[in-house]
Amino acid sequence: MTATSGIPATMRAAVLHGPGQLSLAERPVPEPGPGEVLVRVEAVGTCGSDVHYYRHGRxxxxxxxxxxxxGHEAAGTVVACGPGADTRRMGRRVSIEPGTPCGRCGECRPGRYNLCPDMRFLATPPVDGAFCEYLVVHQDFAHEVPDCLTIEDAALLEPLSVAVWACRKARVAPGDRVLITGAGPIGLVTAQTARAFGAREVMVTDVLPRRLALACAAGATALDVSVTPLREAGYTPTVLLECSGVPAVSGEAIRTVGRAGRVVLVGMGGDEIPLPLSRVQSHELELTGTFRYAHTWPTATALVESGAVRLDSLVSHGYGLAEAESALTVATHDASAVKAVIYPQR
Incomplete structure (x- = not known):
């Protein structure tokens, strides 16, 4: 192993033991294997999946x-290289793509590695995530970032990749009218991405004024559906990007999509949705789901580097590693919470 000096033998990690049971633990600093690098983790975004595991344990x-x-939205600095890894990566800042596919199966070979049945994805049981001070990752999934990106930008390239993948699946193009349901972090970054892909109009729906204000700041039209129901808004999108994960919201939104429109289900939450089949058939709607992403980091990085997407608007709270529990619960008592970031070196 090739390493910089000053790497400790142990590190701190925030460990979930069961629903609502999170504590700091001391663990050995992992050693990178063949083709792997050791990253000193400097920023980790908290995701809805982290909150769900914390609350429900599944x-x-x-x-x-x-x-x-x-934790799976991570960025940091390469401090060690395993056998066969490129030692020129030492000292480079990287954004971590959290899924490592097998690279050999019938999904990986055609490039659909996000569907690999043997994917090892950070913070998905039983694979440990990034709420820790050091993390080993395959060098192919430690993406170098330009100096103009902040460490928060680098970490949040992961949720931006979700948005890039959704817009690709929907084939968002100049002239499209896009509807985004749900103004959580994914919905907000998807709104920016849809505009960057050329959509002429983007509408975002939610019930929280603070998040709708952020949607407006990103160049979208905001609709508070607690005041004006979507069916009464008179908006007929060519593309629906459903980011709420709420089954009833999905069903209502599909009913607004125009002829030959495209529907992409991004948000996760319900096992089934009420599908307006007559609308799907009579309007020849295309409907698909998304699962993570593939080959998105170069595009996501370029969008932030160019200024087309601003990720700093998502960051509302910052915490040290010892405060990880606060990061996971802040949204329950602070209406201004959008994205909490954990800084493991604090």
Whole structure:
């Protein structure tokens, strides 16, 4: 292993033991294996999936059965290289793509590695995540970032990749009228991405004034559906990007999509949605889901580097590693919360 000096033998990690049970633990600093690099983690965004694991101990069939480190929106600096890894990566700032596919299966070979059945994804049981001071990752998934990006930008390239993948699946193009349901972090960054892809109009729906204000600041039209129901808004999109994950919202939004429109289900939450089949058939709507992303980091990085997407608007709170529990719960009592970032070196 090739390493910089000053790497300790142990590190701190925020470990989930069960619903609502999070504590700091001392763990050995991992050593990078063949083709891997060791990253000193400097920023980690908190995701809705982290909050869900913290509250419920599971998401669908993924169950926390043993202590788990959360966090998958991570960035930091390469401080060590394993055998065969490119030593020129030493000292470089990187954004971590959190899924490592097998690279050999029938999904990986055609490039659909996000669908790899043997994917190892950070903070998805039983794989530990990035709420820790050091993390090992394959060098191919430690993406170098330009100096103009902040460490928060680098970490949040992960949720931006979700938005890039959704817009690609929807084939968002100049002239499209886009509807985005849900103004959470994914909905807000998807609104910016849709504009960057050329959409002439973007409408974002939610019920929280603070988040709708952020949507307006990103160049979207905001609709408070607690005041004006979507069906009464008179908006007929060519593309629906459903980011709320709420089944009833999905069903209502699909009913507004125009002829030959495209519907992409991004938000996760319900196992089933009420599908307005007559609308889908009579309007020849295309409907698909998304699952993570593939080959998105170069585009996401370029969008931020060019200024087309501003990720700093998402960051509302910052915490040290010892305050990880506060980062996971801030949204329950602070209406201004959008995206909490954890700084493990604090």
């Amino acid at each position: 998401i669908g069939g993924f169950v926390v059965r043993e202590p788990l480190v959360l």
